[in-house]
Amino acid sequence: LGHVHFDLRRQADPTAVHTALSHYEEAAGLDPGFANAHVSRGRALRFLARSAEAAEAYARAHALAPDRLDALADGARAHIAAAFHTPAEVVQSGQALRDTDLV
16 A cells, blocks of 8 residues: 555655555554565655665664665665755765655
């Protein structure tokens, strides 16, 4: 259900990513060992420029599933983005989330 709402953001629904995030958080709460919920939560948080929280979500996913290299790579990007102070600085750094990162 979270992925449906996350995809809706492409249709200009400003609440879709927040709704997706709440679904990912619910999934992570129901099964804290479900790495996919933490990866998806990280992607939504990163999209919302909440990079420090995203980095934590990716770290949790990687701890649960060390073979999830996407969690490791996306976590590194989130850590870098968290070092910047404004979304504009994140875009300038090249760490902005691209549509291809959302798949």
